[in-house]
Amino acid sequence: MAAGGFCKLPNGTVVVALNLPSPAADAPAGVRVLVHAQNRARALTRLRNLGLRSIYLRGNAAPPTPDEITAVLHHPDGLIWRTTPDTTLTVELWHPIKALLRRPATPA
Numbered sequence: 075m076a077a078g079g080f081c082k083l084p085n086g087t088v089v090v091a092l093n094l095p096s097p098a099a100d101a102p103a104g105v106r107v108l109v110h111a112q113n114r115a116r117a118l119t120r121l122r123n124l125g126l127r128s129i130y131l132r133g134n135a136a137p138p139t140p141d142e143i144t145a146v147l148h149h150p151d152g153l154i155w156r157t158t159p160d161t162t163l164t165v166e167l168w169h170p171i172k173a174l175l176r177r178p179a180t181p182a
Contacts, residue, residue, distance in 0.1 A: 154170060
């Protein structure tokens with residue numbers, strides 16, 4: 075389960091924002107994932123198809139901000155992430171979801 079929210083756009087599509095915990099126990103922050111899709115169910119299905127199986131959206135506690143909506147709408151995949159900021163002074167750029175799911179290369 076993940077905290078997050080959604081925003082319905084004037085054209086009928088939605089932007090879903092999810093705060094996911096970090097998979098590493100010693101990491102201080104999780105990640106914020108943004109998905110642009112036709113509806114909430116399709117947005118969550120896109121994430122589940124990428125291997126994030128236990129993703130559910132309950133409520134609308136942390137909807138995407140206008141800046142986040144603009145970022146995901148301007149990305150060709152419509153699926154981006156960045157670490158959850160621990161302070162407001164540090165601003166990280168958005169990354170494509172492929173960068174999050176990329177497996178570390180094993181040395182040959």
